[in-house]
Amino acid sequence: MTGDFPGDRMPEQGLEIERVTPDTFRDHLDGLARLLEVCVVHGAAVNFVVPFSFEESRAFWEEKVRPALTSGSRIVLAAHADGGLAGSVQLDCDTPPNQPHRAEVTKLLVHPDFRRRGIGRALMVEIERQARQMGRTLITLDTASDGAEALYASLGYRNVGVIPSYARHPTEDGYDATTIMYKQI
Numbered sequence: 001m002t003g004d005f006p007g008d009r010m011p012e013q014g015l016e017i018e019r020v021t022p023d024t025f026r027d028h029l030d031g032l033a034r035l036l037e038v039c040v041v042h043g044a045a046v047n048f049v050v051p052f053s054f055e056e057s058r059a060f061w062e063e064k065v066r067p068a069l070t071s072g073s074r075i076v077l078a079a080h081a082d083g084g085l086a087g088s089v090q091l092d093c094d095t096p097p098n099q100p101h102r103a104e105v106t107k108l109l110v111h112p113d114f115r116r117r118g119i120g121r122a123l124m125v126e127i128e129r130q131a132r133q134m135g136r137t138l139i140t141l142d143t144a145s146d147g148a149e150a151l152y153a154s155l156g157y158r159n160v161g162v163i164p165s166y167a168r169h170p171t172e173d174g175y176d177a178t179t180i181m182y183k184q185i
């Protein structure tokens, strides 16, 4: 198992990673909505800007994630630690017909109280395993976070470039660049 965790960093004890299914989605909805809300309010650059309410977050999961989960075009993972939802990540497999081998990692989120405990890395290792099972051998993503970029680089993602002024900063005035990354798995 050590080989799955580059840097010999093992995820914390008791961490459980679960694949959310259309049947279990409702049980997870409020927790996932709270996780996204708290991450955005703490400055995560994941498509939203403050003010960002629990209701807006919940609407995102209901209206954007649930249909994709139900159609099978998206995988959602939930990481549980210390009896609560500690993180989540998604794999978007809704690619065009000429890219059946590609998928995009989106919304890697670890609750601020659970960071630097190996949960982000464990979620990425598991989403890659699930991607391989779906025959997706090229993973693409973009990130505006130096911490996330360091995590992805440590897992073997290559940086292909930076797009300046790509998106509004989540909590401040101004625009942030985004870094495009990929990995062949």
Ligand SMILES: CC(C)(COP(=O)(O)OP(=O)(O)OC[C@H]1O[C@@H](n2cnc3c(N)ncnc32)[C@H](O)[C@@H]1OP(=O)(O)O)[C@@H](O)C(=O)NCCC(=O)NCCS
Pocket (backbone or CB within 6 Å): 007, 009, 039, 043, 044, 045, 046, 107, 108, 109, 110, 111, 114, 115, 116, 117, 118, 119, 120, 121, 122, 142, 143, 144, 145, 146, 147, 148, 150, 151, 152, 154
């Ligand atoms: C980015 C994020 C997912 C990392 O989650 P995490 O559980 O804290 O990450 P891990 O503990 O697995 O970190 C693994 C490695 O990634 C790197 N890393 C993670 N966060 C870092 C940070 N803030 N600064 C520098 N390096 C960081 C380190 O190399 C770390 O290893 P180390 O702790 O042994 O030094 C988390 O900070 C987060 O949710 N941020 C807000 C949302 C976000 O930006 N998501 C990415 C969208 S593209």
